[in-house]
Amino acid sequence: MPELPEVETVRRGLAPRCTGRRIGRAEFRRGDILIVPEEAGDDPARWAAPFTGGRTIIRVGRQGKYLLLDMDGDAGWAVHLGMSGSMVVHAEDTPADQHTHVILHLDDGVEVHYRAPRRFGRWIAAPCGPALSAVQDRVGIDILDPTLDVDEFANRLGGSRATIKSRLMDQRLVAGLGNIYADEALFAAAVHPMCPASDLDVGQWATLLRCTRAVLHRALGNGGTTFSSYRDAAGRRGGHSDHLRVYGRESEDCLRCSGYVERIKVAGRSTHCCATCQRAPV
DNA sequence: TTACTCCTGGCC
């Protein structure tokens, strides 16, 4: 389940292989993952291929969970991996299975395969601007953006009685966290996931921001978390699964106190936390 | 704020 560390790992793998390369041919093998301008009509894949082929990739960026492929001619793609997507660099003429929905054939023979078995991923076209312009209304400041300070973090997420976990996962407020790392961050900060966001005090906001970033950096250092399908740009699994401290550890001992990890539902998502050392809402 | 939808592989 690609969240920020996984998407950033993919980006770091793709960038050196793709930046400055011309896309000789772009193969869009199915249209239903594409979000393109209305004038594309009912055959988005047919619109997307010439829009992409022949252009040069000038930057591979990321904001939150979106990969941003900027191309020359002021155009781009914001690519979301959904929960099972991968972007893998292959040699020329590598066979693709039925889950491979996009193949970019680069001018040096490299192929970039976008695979998304569960098809939750999307390619969102930016027809006349950088890739980010296609998604800027749905993705807020990246949680690792150094210009995001504690005050702004608290301003964005606080001011609502909604649970802190649902606020942390709202990509429009702060982008990058999904279900796994929201649980990990809240555990690290010893904040209960059901705590109303507006109840956090100044110290807790500071701790939460610091812990969230530490959790993400640690996961990045391990190449992300793989449970089943996630792969980096070289097709490798992530190594962080064994380092998770609370996610997926239902009824096991808490790693910080004498309590145990329980699994509850918060905002409709399965949530792992320690009811003993993560301060529960009053 | 909650519930449903999309989709498929993996598991019981």
Place this chain on the structure above:
DNA sequence: GGCCAGGAGTAA
């Protein structure tokens, strides 16, 4: 055979 996982959009 059915349920679960989950990001994000939408509907109730």
